[in-house]
Amino acid sequence: MKKSLYPLQIKALLLWFSLAGLAFCFFQKKLPVLKKENFLMEALLQSMIFEQGFGYTLFGNKPVSLAEYFLNPSFNTIFFSKKNSFFPIVEAWSLLEKNVLCHLQGNYILLKQVDRTKNSSTFQVIIINKFSFLQTVTKYLDLFCKLLEKKIDPKELLDEVILNQRSLWDILKGNRALYGIILGYGEKNSLAFKRRWELGQVFSCNCQNSLITPPFYPKPSRGFSSSEEEYRYFEEQQGFFDIQTSSLSPLNPPCFMIMKDIDIETKLLAKKYKETFKQLIEIYAEGDFWSITLDHLMQKDASTLNKTSNSCILVKYENN
Incomplete structure (x- = not known):
């Protein structure tokens, strides 16, 4: 033992x-x-x-x-x-x-x-x-x-x-989309985060198990047959931004939600933050x-x- x-x-x-x-x-x-x-x-x-x-x-x-x-x-x-x-x-x-x-x-x-x-x-x-x-x-x-x-x-x-x-x-x-944009997370990612949060107020496990009535019942966006289907889509496709830095690095990268089908905007953000990360390491060295x-x-x-x-x-x- x-x-x-x-x-x-x-x-x-x-x-x-x-x-x-x-x-x-x-x-x-x-x-x-x-x-x-x-x-x-x-x-x-x-x-x-x-x-x-x-x-x-x-x-x-x-x-x-x-x-x-x-x-x-x-x-x-x-x-x-x-x-x-x-x-x-x-x-x-x-x-x-x-x-x-x-x-x-x-x-x-x-x-x-x-x-x-x-x-x-x-x-x-x-x-x-x-x-x-x-x-x-x-x-x-x-x-x-x-x-x-x-x-x-x-x-x-x-x-x-x-x-x-x-x-x-x-x-x-309190607009989560505008807040995300001004924090540098990108338009698409910020809008997706806002929409996922709105849907989560109704369809997340915690909310469904709660006795509190949801503040509103969102209509499904175009391309979805129901709001619940749309929420499941966000649950499956959401990910987190990662520029794959060393775990030993003293510098933390930005952290925010992205969609797995990474678009041009997110790729440009990754490039920008990688360049700034490298610049910061060099400057403070x-x-x-x-x-x-x-x-x-x-x-x-x-x-x-x-x-x-x-x-x-x-x-x-x-x-x-």
């Missing part, structure tokens, strides 16, 4: 807690205050760039990327999820707002968002590539006007996202993470990659 692994799992768990406690005490007590501030700001930016897809917006043409963090991480969110790092998120964000974000006047913007559909235990941040945002809304302007049921000016929509204390989800009226990221955040011209940084911030950081 094989020896039980349970005692080994307990020992590994205790060791992890011990190391985490030592690391926390070290950063809290041993590092000078300014060094600690620098550590927190850089840790949050690294989490956003490498784990939450912000790099594809900052160095590519993904219009928007969004991150969600737990304000008070539980054991499960820390131990089992790469997306929730072991550092005080709120404090790190406050430092970024104070020392960096107030100086952003170029093509990129970082914002804290209030998502009223979520509970208060999460912390939501978005990064916007202004040039790509305007380009994307302009490209799909007819669809935006149709689904939002009003005339849309791309610049006014961008201003509403930046200036108002509302989430992008609220501004887009060249030097200091903080300087590279800040230099690019300070860019005023989206069409160039010249390094125009805010020198006072860099000097403040380097002198700490």
Whole structure:
């Protein structure tokens, strides 16, 4: 009979807690205050760039990327999820707002968002590539006007996202198709995701076993004899976007639903994100993470990659 692994799992768990406690005490007590501030700001930016897809917006043409963090991480969110790092998120964000974000006047913007559909235990941040945002809304302007049921000016929509204390989800009226398009998932994929979600409100196992009456009963789309047949089609044909990166890579690729009959749009997305992935690896292999990221955040011209940084911030950081 094989020896039980349970005692080994307990020992590994205790060791992890011990190391985490030592690391926390070290950063809290041993590092000078300014060094600690620098550590927190850089840790949050690294989490956003490498784990939450912000790099594809900052160095590519993904219009928007969004991150969600737990304000008070539980054991499960820390131990089992790469997306929730072991550092005080709120404090790190406050430092970024104070020392960096107030100086952003170029093509990129970082914002804290209030998502009223979520509970208060999460912390939501978005990064916007202004040039790509305007380009994307302009490209799909007819669809935006149709689904939002009003005339849309791309610049006014961008201003509403930046200036108002509302989430992008609220501004887009919770429309999953428009939300997916602005996150860089493609028109066909976003429309398919929206339609699958609508049908799932009626035909998914959870909804069918529930006593709650569905909010509506969708009519079948052209080419389907029934709405249930259409839902089964989406269930069979849905897949997930994958650019097949190494599992050891520190950089996560974008993740979203696609249809298995991959079309030209999805192939172009795969090519674009592969190129940006390679570019990100090469860029961050060249030097200091903080300087590279800040230099690019300070860019005023989206069409160039010249390094125009805010020198006072860099000097403040380097002198700490």
